[in-house]
Amino acid sequence: MRTVGCIGCGNMGGAILGGLADALGGKGYAFCGHTRTPERMAPLAEKGVTAVSGALSLAQCADVIVLAVKPHHIAAVVEEILPALGRDKLLISIAAGISLKRLREVSRNLCPVVRCMPNTPALAGKGVFAVCLEDEALRRENRDEVLALFGVLGLCLPLPEERFTAFSALIGAGPAYVFAMMQGMVQAGVTLGFPCREARRLVVALFDGSAALAGERPEHLAQLREAVCSPGGLTIAGINVLDRAGLAGLLVEAVLAADARGREMEE
């Protein structure tokens, strides 16, 4: 039996721990969590997660330790759990902007470390996770376990750390672009007389269904788009407006601006 423990069970830590407990609880894994406000553990306890008081106690009983506190708390939390760290532990940080080098420094090279970057759909069990598996202290079974754990929570992609900013600009920030597009579509629906709640339900189902179709069909996205546009029909009239406004170019510019800002922030 392996134990996965999470320190900081807020939005992201709670979603990761809850998702893992739902999928893997009783299947060779046990789960525990420690967070500053103990009441936050109640919904996780219902999923079979054991609440542990104290970061050090958690680190002593967990084989895999997920750090899901805010980035400015990472150094203090790792300092607290140092006595429990060793080669047999695996430390995974999801803190934005905390590099692998920094993680190795604060953990004094006592155990293998992994840097992970989730996006907010992880809160709904459909996240995209980048994991940096470049720490030389990682063993093959550590790498396999990280991919298996995050793989049950959504899409998990091993990525060199130098690609993390690009990943953040495209996928970390991605939900904001998608929600902006959804908001525009809901506004259009309201303009056409749909009540706002109904327009929102319709638009959410539209994005969900379109994503499912794009995920399962091998055609180029342009072909899927073309398939909706009958000659002389209403869809092509709408698409012509988007093409004139340069929607695709705008999206490229948005992602490149986010990437540039991300690199600026790293300096």
Ligand SMILES: NC(=O)c1ccc[n+]([C@@H]2O[C@H](COP(=O)([O-])OP(=O)(O)OC[C@H]3O[C@@H](n4cnc5c(N)ncnc54)[C@H](OP(=O)(O)O)[C@@H]3O)[C@@H](O)[C@H]2O)c1
């Ligand atoms: N949310 C995102 O979209 C996102 C995306 C990528 C990465 N991340 C990363 O995920 C991490 C968590 O973010 P979040 O949005 O989940 O924040 P959050 O909801 O504020 O969760 C952080 C949790 O850590 C707890 N905490 C603080 N200090 C602690 C300590 N010393 N020991 C134990 N628990 C402690 C907090 O307790 P209290 O409830 O008492 O304050 C809170 O529940 C951050 O490092 C962030 O960079 C988040």
